[in-house]
Amino acid sequence: MTVITLGPEGTFSHELALRLGCDPVVLEPTIHSIFAGVAAGNGDGIVPIENSEAGGVGETLDGLTQYPLSITAEMYLPIHHNLASLVPLDSIRVIYAHPQTHEQCSGWIEQWKVPVIHTSSNASSAIEAKKTPNAGAILSVSAAAIYHIPVIVEHVENNPGNTTRFVRIAKNPGPDCRAGKCSILIDPDTDRAGLLYDLLGVFARRRINLTRIESRPSKRGMGKYVFFLDYAVSGCTDEALRELEGITTIRRLGCYPTIGVPP
Template identity: 70%
Template sequence: MKIITLGPEGTFSHELALKMAGKAENIVLLPTIHSIMSAVARGEGDGIVPMENSEAGGVGETLDGLSKFPLFITAEMYLPIRHNLASLVTLKEMRVIYAHPQTDEQCSDMIEKWGLPVIHTSSNASSAREARKTPNAGAILSETAAALYHMPIIVKNTENSEWNTTRFVRIAATPSRHKRPEKCSILIDPDEDRSGLLHDLLGAFASRGINLSRIESRPSKRGIGNYVFFLDFSWSLKTAGALAELKKITTVKELGCYRKIGVPP
């Protein structure tokens, strides 16, 4: 089975896919999360996409894709994220930094300290390529990307927190069949706007002692003030009952129940 993930070479997604797949020939690199999800929906393989970061929060393109495409989460993985400032010049000579928007957020403390303008790019690899061809430029990227694009590391570990971690999910066209999953994810699209609606929705879990580990809202794309909600919760034998209760009062899209997979060193 092919693993489809975010390219080009040198992204954290690519780094994780290499750890999980073992061989580069089993990996397909695509330029956007939307294109990954489209390929997975066509049955071209399983996907690995970033879901959320401990510093920057949820990845909007992934959440929107899960809302749009008929896909399921079949596993989750956690990857510690270490950023580095790399450049062909010294920090004193640097005049601009290239960084992915999420990288910018995750390294905002150091960037503020340096006082240098940041130009956003589509990936770590793009940051490296732009910095290499721009005079007096630097890039914030992984150690892997720095080596791949022959960029000397000037400052190591530029992330705001030593606990900086990204949660990735594996997506597929069919759900996981694991008999004892650990976590479930759903999308709630409220059919009405009334006082106490969110309380009623969450009450289906609270009354059954089911632990909600995450709730995040995203624009529904149907106008300002209209939202959908993504929920993660611990799987239990009472999960089916909670979902049945929810479906009586709102629209629910089940995104799958799954387990955490350890990442090889």
């Protein structure tokens, strides 16, 4: 099965696909183009959905809103960032970094007091830094090796336990026989006091463990949001969803297993 993920070569997404043994791997320049490729039937996708330091990945959440795709698996990858450059640290005049990487490494960047230019991926940061005089890039060890840029400061993430959760997206739901988690998208069609309380109560009354809840602008005007919920599978799941559907509009994004990532 073809897997589509974020390129160019050397991104954490690409590294994850290789470690999972995916073949062939198609690299796309943006998360939006990954969703478009999966929707067109070109393969499954692997996309980052949240980070332990920086939170939800907006492009992925927007893609789940815009495209009728399913989540079929999740994976967790420890993320370690490094500052790489062709010049010493005191000669760096600009640093290239992906916005999520910037947030995950904000403490170190504040110390360096060097302007940051955002890029579409960590690999893109390497490419830009290599062709810009007195520039650095924040990236993985593997990306530094691929693009032949020496690492000059290791482990510049704010938190040594920095981890990114990835999901596999597909046109069709996966078999949920091994599922441990489910995801839904709630798109409220009313705005009333107590709506969120009522929605969460559906799970609380059945003692279903909500593992994540996140809001995202619906793009339909100020103050209008959609909600992403992840919850642990239980015997009351179908009953809870039927009650939710009687309250508001929901879309089932899928029930899926966690896939271990080889070292």
